[in-house]
Amino acid sequence: MSLQSIYADLHIHIGRDYHNKPVKITGSKTLTLTNILKEASRKKGIQLIGVIDCHVPAVQNELDQLLATNKAEELEDGGIKFEEVTLILGSEIEVYDENCHGPIHVLCYLPNLHKMKQFTDWLSTRMTNINLSSQRYYGSGKDLQYKVKELEGLFIIAHVFTPFKSLYGKGVNQSLTEVFDPDLIDAIELGLSSDTEMADVIKELHAYTFLTNSDAHSLAKIAREYQKVQVAYPSFKELTWALHRVENRKIEVNYGMNPQLGKYHTTVCKQCLSNQIEGTICKTCGHDGVIKGVADRINELKDTNEQPINRVPYIHQIPLEYIKGLGPKTVDKLLETFGTEMNIIHHAAEAELTKITTKSITKQILQMREGKQTVKSGGGGKYGQVTWENN
Incomplete structure (x- = not known):
């Protein structure tokens, strides 16, 4: 079977649901599922998208409507086809259990709507509000992984260095093995404040494919970061194979903004945002307290100068x-x-x-x-x- 190169952005939020109620509180009101699909297909030219609020029942209602009216169709190999784009159904979840210094955000993707509805039923007993995005999950990180794998899904660590809501973002020397089963992680999402060169100074990340996604909270932000993927056609199965380099499927290139453009790249003063810091003291205003930047955090965690064999190019690009x-x-x-x-x-x-x-x-x-x-x-x-x- 011949392979093709497509573009993929796998981290897009929903601002409003089918009933015009908020899903991602900080998301744009125009960021509905249908608008996302149209934007990706007609304007962006992205062939594969991951919408990570598909656990919300009202979002599933919208998908049911699109399928019932033949505006979309479920693919045998997973995913939902709409015009020129394939939707991968995902859910962003906040993990904070006794084994981690959370909160940690993760991305869970399921192959079809039926399995996502099963996931919603399971999450509903472990989450306060199933109708909102990025909610805290009450359970262990490994139990979440086991459920995702039981449903034949993908498990990805989200924006792995971002302060406040990520695996490495907190000021502790935490390993992913303390929280998760490393064999059940399918990829690592880098986030806007880091790139491949920065991330590869941490040896335990060498085993994983890196992803660059937009984390879009508005239609305009879709594909501000993305990747070129080599697959036979856009589907859940082909994406899974690409993440694990099966039969020549692979991520070919990561396209992401220069990490210095990220809003958490540099360590700054909590009070005035100056980067003139000595220890924890701001030399500009004298305040004692900083927001540690991703660059400094990665330097704390650095444990290797080796490079993994299969790492693909990372091209700095902007919208x-x-x-x-x-x-x-x-x-x-x-x-x-x-x-x-x-x-x-x-x-x-x-x-x-x-x-x-x-x-x-x-x-x-x-x-x-x-x-x-x-x-x-x-x-x-x-x-x-x-x-x-x-x-």
């Missing part, structure tokens, strides 16, 4: 919205010509771009492809900023 001077009208013209954002970002020729937009914007798009932007680091919840080369 179109970061490009200076590129407004909505021009984006619409580009989409009308090239079809999707993925075509604009990866495939549109320089000569064709300059027919539609300015030389300056064309230059920025080409620089973006090569990762030539420079950045001012973010920290303490504030994103970094992009600057551009003048050559």
